[in-house]
Amino acid sequence: MRKRTRRAAAAAVVAGAGLALAACGGSGSGGAGGAAELTISANAVAGGKNTEEAEWIEDWVIPRFEAAQAEAGVEVDVSFEPSGVDDEQYKTRLALDLQAGSGPDILTLDGIWVGEFAQAGYIEPLPEADWEGWRHIPEAVARLATWEGEVYGVPWGTDGRVLFYHKELFARAGLPAEWQPRGWDEVLAAAGQLAELDGVTPLQLNAGTAMGEATTMQGVLPLLAGAGEEIHDGRAWTGASDGLLRVLDLYERVYGGGMGDPVLQQEAQGRDRSFEQFAEGELGILVEGDYFWRAVVDPEGGTAPMENRDEAVGWALIPAAEPGAGVGGQDFVSMSGGSVRAVNAAGDHPELAHELLLFMNSAEALTAAVEGNARITARTDVNERVLAGDPMLSFVADEVLPLTTYRPPLAEYPRVSVLLQEATGAVATGERDAAEAAEDYADGLEDATGGGG
Known part of the structure; x- marks a missing residue:
């Protein structure tokens, strides 16, 4: 010190x-x-x-x-x-x-x-x-x-994380062009309408270890913030808390309910493939950082360029689980690096x-x-x-x-991040339910952090 x-x-x-x-x-x-x-x-x-x-x-x-x-x-x-x-x-x-x-x-x-x-x-x-x-x-x-x-x-x-959505798919599903959900249920409701479209994956919520840190930053941590918690509260790491259980339950609802593609989460290039699907009009909602807008679907030089990006891509704040349920009583949340x-x-x-x-x-x-x-x-x-x-x-x-x-600027964070990725992956593939995955995460946390904060 x-x-x-x-x-x-x-x-x-x-x-x-x-x-x-x-x-x-x-x-x-x-x-x-x-x-x-x-x-x-x-x-x-x-x-x-x-x-x-x-x-x-x-x-x-x-x-x-x-x-x-x-x-x-x-x-x-x-x-x-x-x-x-x-x-x-x-x-x-x-x-x-x-x-x-x-x-x-x-x-x-x-x-x-x-x-x-x-x-x-x-x-x-x-x-x-x-x-x-x-x-x-x-x-x-x-x-x-x-x-x-x-x-x-x-x-x-x-940077900052938001919900990107495909306006053309929203129009086909009868959803509004200007969309701002105010809770997780509203996101799932929109995904349910998109599920009625043939050949369309409603929602991409990064899960598993193949997605790496993208799972944690574009998935677990903003959702945890939306449940009113952070992964480290300044004193100790968050274990199998009520907030984490809510997050893993949401993963279970998305992937167990057919609103996301569990196979994609296991592919080495799954994240890149999700970008391509969005650009090709095959994916409705994507949780991503502004990198997606400026470097992926950029009409000039993007890795998955969209000629009609400016007209077809919408964005919205990530809502808390319910209004006021986010960290600090916030209605909306995000994660930044x-x-x-x-x-x-x-x-x-x-x-x-x-x-x-x-x-x-x-x-x-x-x-x-x-x-x-x-x-x-x-x-x-x-x-x-x-x-x-x-x-x-x-x-x-x-x-x-x-x-x-x-994210907490602590040496143990990368190990904790991997545990979170493993938990979401197990839920997305149906290997574990939310409660079991949370218990596995908590067991691993002791070893990863030495039991300290």
Whole structure:
């Protein structure tokens, strides 16, 4: 666990810098030895994985930050450490570097890693600062970078889960073109009407281990939030609770009632196949993230392009089980993922590193990052500009992000996620009923988490 004195010292150093992005300099230098050296790390590489992010860092962030510092009389040399590997490989490599007391000054982390890195002392809470950016980051989104009530970085990109529905199939089934269910029963009622159409799967609710994390993020966790619970309540993991039983019972109703395809849930490429079915007019309702809209059914360049996407695809908020039954008494719920940028607690130039962190998350910087490839950022002011021409992404930014929830940033989470996938898979295939699957999950939870929170 991090030491309080170390954190206080870091806070004092940064507070002395003022963290005024407008000044953008004057808080540190290379001293007699020459330029201060800073490094930025991300799992991105030009021409490969997350190429847009890599190019933005190399071509926009670095030259502009160095120029701004030079104008303020500070000589700084910023470099980028690219990577293009599996996320877990990137995480392991980064953790090993930080454990050795080295590593980059600016880290790009998946939000679910924040707790682990904070507990290890690799990152420290950001000091309080009058940074204009916080006024434009919703409280729900700021939780992506929060651990035990303290903020450890700045979230920069996020997303949201919704119900997508096929308007043409809805019309054929006598369902409204503008649809917003207010409870699970209304979703099932619509699926029941779609079931009357030949060759149509009414509802895709990801289940099983073949779907991987998509089962947890697009299935279990938003439904659990709709039942008024989260998978970790801040103290302990949720076991075979009433909420989890309700979720698994819903899976039983969907797959046992012929409203979903249990075989699809077991296929290695089942999720991709569900995308194709929706695009081909063979699937009515799909629980997915905004990725589906911007990267799957995008008419230009999508993996399952829909020429008539803008006319045929509808979207709605995910309802709680009943109005007011969601977490915090919400009527609607969602789940979001996203990335966080944080500062290496052992860096040589903490003042400059914090200035660079805020510079990278300024409105100007994030606008440049998503130019030509509109996607949801953590900042409402940027979203208002860059998403103005996209009604679906604007809907997520405006309606979903204020009510969304996030996965717990704990090291045990991936193991818990697999247990949830196994439970849903067993129910979807009819191997276990909801109560039995919940009991199996609870038995596995003890081993997966060591019985702790």
